[in-house]
Amino acid sequence: MSPTSLRSDTTLSIAPATDGPDWPQCEHHGATGRCRGRRTEPYTACLAHLDTAQRAAHHAALSPGADLDHRGTPFTQSLLDDVLAALRDPVTGRHLVGRADFDEAQFGGDVLFDEVDFTGVASFGRARFDGGVRFRANCFGADARFGEMVVAEDAWFDGSDLRAGVWFRRATVGAVLRFQVEEVGGRAVFDGLTTGGNAEFTGVGFRELAGFAGVDIAGEAWFDGTEFDDEVSFAGAGIAGKAWFDGAVFLRTADFGGATMGQDVSFGDARFERGAGFREVTIGGDAEFHRTDIQGDVDFRKATFLRTARLGPLVFAGLLDLSEAAFQSAVTIEAAAKRLRCRRTRWASTAALRLRHADVDFDDAVLEFPVSVSGRSRPFVTDDGTQPDETGLTAPRVRVTSLRGTDAAHLLLADVDLTDCLFVETVHLDQLRLEGHCPLPEVPAGIRLRRWPPVRWTRRRTLIEEHHWRAAGRHAGGWTSAPAGTDVREPAALAPVYRQLRKALEDGRNEPGAADFYYGEMEMRRHDRRAPRGERALLLLYWAASGYGLRATRAVGWLLLAMTATVLAMMVWGVPKDDPRPRSTGQVTGTGFTLTTDKAEPVNPEGPYSRRLSDERFEKALRVVINSVVFRSSGQDLTTAGTYIEMGSRILEPALIGLTVLAVRSRVKR
Template sequence: MGEAWPVCGLEHCCGVRIPDFDHCLRHLEPGQRDEYFDGLSLGAEVDLRGTELSGELIEKLVDAVGSIDGRRAEFGRAEFAGARFPGPVAFEDVTFFDADFTNARFEGGARFDKAGFRDSTTFHRAWFGGPVSFRDCAFEEVGFTTATFSGDTAFDRAKFTSDVSFSRQTFGAVSFGETEFAGEAGFGSSRFTGRATFTGAKFAAAAMFDGAVFDDDARFDDAAFDGEATFDGVRFHAEARFQGAVFTAAERFGPVSAERLDFGRATFRRRITLFAASPSMDCFETRFEEGVTLRLVRQSMLGLERSVFGKASTVTGAASVTSVEGVDVADLVFTDVDLADCCFAGAHHLDKLRLEGDCTFGSYGNRQVLAEERAWRSRRDAPVGPRRIADLYRQLRKAQEDSKNEPGAADFYYGEMEMRRHSPATPWSERVILHLYWLVSGYGLRALRALATLAVLIAVVSTSIWLGGFKTTPAFGDTLVYVAQSTVSLETKLASLPKDLTPLGEVLRLVTRVFGPLLLGLTLLAVRNRVKR
């Protein structure tokens, strides 16, 4: 392979000279060509290096070799190194024993469907300018090092029984649908300029895509990765889809970048660390049987609906989680995650969800709120109503309290009380109490509101007592001090105040002695809820 060969006698033709003749196959006289074909038989060795071969010549060549097992032809050693195929050629249903297509140029397309490549076959540095099909082929030992596939390429249902490398190659649109790789499959540093399809492909050993670039969509739906699957540094410039894929041995995926990553219904048998940079990532019904560490290295919308986390798992990075509906979050930890648009309705064991670092929620007023509450406030007929939202807040509050994060639990408690106050299922008497609780102290969480209510109480009572609470009218300042002291149940020492109160004054004094300490207590409670550790 690669040594010089005796060339055609015509100037500028580099085709190998046919034995007993002075020219290559293309330039033989018709009678000489017939004589050459008549000399071929089953298992013939052919040497057509550097020859320009039309589709018609290939058809005659295949028919001349023939077969006895129902296949079109069976070649022995087949030398096509440096050959040029200017038009479409067909090697369908042909068997090659040791074939060399090094530096061959297929300019008009080629069909190798159902061909069998036994022993060693090489397509090193071959160039496929048109569509090429290797559907249903069987490769025992084949090499495609630095080959170029410019047109549509199909390897659907092909079988590679040993290691194969497509590394550092260029593909147009290519399909490996249901292809079986018994040995290692290397696609490292290759570029896929068209859609790349690996739907249903089976990788029995390592599948290596490190450094590959996909300019169009990549489809790995229902692919089976039984060995290591390495995707370090892969760039998907469009969508990368792994729906239903199974990763049996992989323990690391990425880092990869993509416009969209879809792992819907995929299964990871071992604990996986997944690094991704993608604006959108979908893990709908994804199964992480041994747990996962999801590291999202730039802003990403992450969907986790109905995902299964078999063991302790972590989602970390600048990700915005959109939903955990149907997820058992008992073993899940969110770290530095944006939960502003996350739908929690339908999640299981929310009371065991752990939030660490800077996990943020949406805002309403000056508090954190769930996406469900925001949706309900914008549209009162939203699917999730106040009663269910209150349950969500209650479970998240418990999770925060169990992790000793009382300040973090405060907003969840406020949200729970708000939803109870607005829920039609809450009895009217309870709603009245909740309205008053909210009005005077923000459910015991708004210290300034409780202080303001206390100030209003003191001012109103002071004015009322000054106007009619004493049998004689004292100075207003003295009355104000008297009411303030009554608020904390202290007896006044002011000699200038009248000793006797009117019935109205007695009632007002009783009001201040009851509600004053209550409002002070609510103020202290609000402060405690914000600073408790």
């Protein structure tokens, strides 16, 4: 009887002996069953239904390293043991198999494939295991194919050596899948895998592409210490329990896009060499990144965090992108990164963002509950008390770069840098809360040449949008130009922003801090060319006199100048030549004596102006000015010109005193 021949279909074909009787067809499957074989073969038989003599003859024909073709064959453990026993190498004691075809085979009860060396392709496509299956200490020299395999209970791959690829596409494991092998030398395809329990891949080394797209794991997923040398994809994966990736190594792209993590996911001590993609992922619990080493960016765009209470601490010198993500529960985000992007992010519950080093972009974010963004001065501390390495992060402070389109009614900023923050188009900016040290850009320091005369800007906090507008206009140098792609806003758009920020600080009892925003608001109104000219002229006078009631030194300067000019005018024209002396005359009548006292009209001073500027006249003029400004009446005889000069000083100089008091009060008001 000739040895078993390898066929491309689903049967074990046994050629009859030339001098023996015909072999019967399989009674179980019949002439047209799966074990029928090729129609050109006149005699076929199913290994499971051969009689004892026939099976012994078949086993005797096998030798270590032979190919097996048992597609569609029903197996029991005893029948499998008999086949493997015939393939045992007497030297090593291991079972040697060439190519093994078990496609659509049916295994009853628990099945053990222990210490089997498959030198050729091992195929179990669409095989069915009514119990569990264990592959222990096996060696697969070529691809191992388990596509669409169905295992009713556990499937264990312990200590096996897979030197080529492994395929589990759309396989089903009813309970636990334990894939604890040392490494997979070729491609590893688990796309569409379904398990009824945990999936354990602890310590596996995947040397080529690894695919877990669409896997459905009903329990927990363990990838502790797993190494992915090439790209790996968990796109669309579903993990009902906790996902453990502690100590995992991702040397190339790691894609978790669209995956669903029903509970917590942990990447403690993991390493990402080219960033991580979590786009459209759904996370039901916390996402922990203790001591995670990340090179590149982390993408959580359009992710959904259902019950995530903690995200982080993420420490890496790249971009953390949370754009269009949705946080459904209260969350604390801890991150030290170069950039944090929260464009159109939706916060459906309270959130606390504790950040270090990052440039934060909050464009069009939706805040339904209070959200705080705070700069953290101290490094993060992990659960075991260690501090993550912040190499590559050199920015001294957290900077918020944009709030455009954001509803700031529930936003609190604490200890963040607003030097480059864009505020225009922010909604409810008057309800923004600023706490701690939140610096804003200041005007250029020193004296600047703007044609003539030179300009020295009054020190104050501004908006970066004002810098952009002034840098684009004809103002002196030193202002910051708008970056490429950033619109330059006109004063009409900036005035409401200053007004709302002023109100926000006033509502927070920070009157001195709000003064600069009031100054900025008035500046923008003064420079708004669409405003009426009369209003602009009045604002110009207000600015020149006292810096909109905020610059006490300017008001005091004008007051001293006005009083000096009044004193000089009094000395030159107001104080009479001589003090008029009263003259009394009397008249005797028949019944008594009548006394009449008259006072001569003041005489205008005469002579050159230099003679009028005497010490005596200065003392009189100074007394007149002080009395008229402070006490409202000098009691001094003045010339007609002096009377009008005194009237003018009574109006102008007390107003300047009032502006001085107003300016001082704006800086010290509590």
